[in-house]
Amino acid sequence: MAEGMTWSIEEADKLTQAEIYGQVLTQMGERDNKIIAMTADLAKSTKIGAFNVKFPDRFINMGIAENSLFGVAAGLALAGYKPVVSTFAVFTALRSAEQVRTDICYQNLNVKIIATHAGISFGQAGSTHHCTEDIAVMRSFANMTVIVPADGIETGNAVEAAMNWPGPVYIRIGRGFEPPVHTRRDYGFQIGKAVTMREGMDVTIICCGVTVLQAVRAARVLEGQGLSVRILNLHTIKPIDKEAIIKAVTETRRIVTVEEHNVECGLGSAVADVIVESGKACAFKKLGIPDVFAIVGYPEDLYNYYKIDADGIVAAISELMGKEIEEDENWDDET
């Protein structure tokens, strides 16, 4: 954790993910004059505008010109600055995919990207503003680190960690208003290391972003039904924590992944890659937005519709528990 950070856990209850990163970034900017904050006409929506209030001479609003935004950021990084770029996820991962890939990742530049309004968190804005493909795109870019924080507290930790992490980093957050799931800051956040939110031996939920809170709620319900549920908050999709995943497979033999993203090529697929490569068998279920353009609505309603809320997770796990993890169903040949 960076020295001198002053945002507090109490603030996490009041501030959105974006507001917290705005604060963290501003505080980091006080100590490091190489940090440049950048956006494309979304200073208010992304909350990176907080940096502008304190350091107007180190804040660049490119206007509605996202491709230029990332190109300029690459140039600043080459000049020795530490650009932090924030705009909506859909503009980052889709509109400016080429600039992020070729200008930033190809040269392995020190550009940090904070993409807001990801997934279906801006559900009411419609499909043009949904972004259920960004994890897939970003994790396929060489050199890119991909982080999906669970809440504001984790976003603060992720921003701090990212500033000390070499190369490009993509931090994916929602539109704000996501309630906190962590109750303290010092739970040991490390890029590339999953956080075990709770231990369990019957099934493991591997999740990221807003689904972590849903998983915690689901686990409470399932615990009441006698199930022991492990939750891995896999906040870093890349580099992925293979050790934690394989340990969960070995120990619980049932894995459910939950993501606010298309189930193709997102968190679930990344986890599946690890499992398949390990050669270990388990019962496996991916929850997420199916391979469709999401419908329009408030995010909480959409989470329910796509069964990535607590109710959906409970239902999926109840079904998964009936699947066999052990081919040996002969109960008489005991010793």
Add this chain to the structure above:
Amino acid sequence: MADKILLANRIVLRSVLPLMKVYYHEVPGIHSGWLKKVDGVIQFSIKGTDTGAYIEFKDGEIDVLQGVHSSPHIHFAFKTADDMNKMFTGKVGRPPSIKGLSNIKLLLKMLPLLLGLTLLLPNKQPKKDDLRLLKVKLTLFMVMNALSQLNKGGDEDMRAWTSKMPDRIFQLSVQPDGPAAYLRVKAGNSKSGRGLYARKAPFIHMIFNGLDGAYKVLAQNKDTVKAMGDGDVRVEGSPEYAGTLGSFMIRVQNLLIPPKGKK
């Protein structure tokens, strides 16, 4: 309500008697010389029923099988299940009728194995480490199998406990490299096994700290709670489930050796 005597008998036949095979392999010199070549079948059964188990010696090997053999060489037929239970738990019951006693060699082959099972009794406290280890091993194997028999035999509480259970492993082991046994439970089914279950981490793992730690607890020389405090045993997993498992272990013990004043 499940009949306690029949439950105990199920445990005797399926959990205790098969340990002869373990004893046979763990004490290699038990049959030397001409005894090695003696083959035959020894039956233990309850008169008028098909409840029983038999020991088969063949080509230097031993097997313990459930059921009634069509033509055993020696046949111990007990009047009741209770009489059989008493014989195998070190108490005095009505003696069985015995056919084939003239087959002295076969009887002599079986007797040391039968006596070997007395190692399971609480009053058997061997001093030698190899025998202490054997007592620990036999006890681990017996306990986990007996828990499975308790379930399969219809103990209501055990059935209620297992019926809602997803696929779970309850493991006992002596660390770092001692014997181990497990109980697998799934939706009312149960199955015991020997060694460390390799396909899934245990839901509950009771880990004994070496032979000494295991012996203190399993030979009933130290209360389990105190043993945990002293570091002789530790439990990984839900303490509530571990507590319930422990209470079923006590139930098994009480079935086989009822506390004084209780039947």
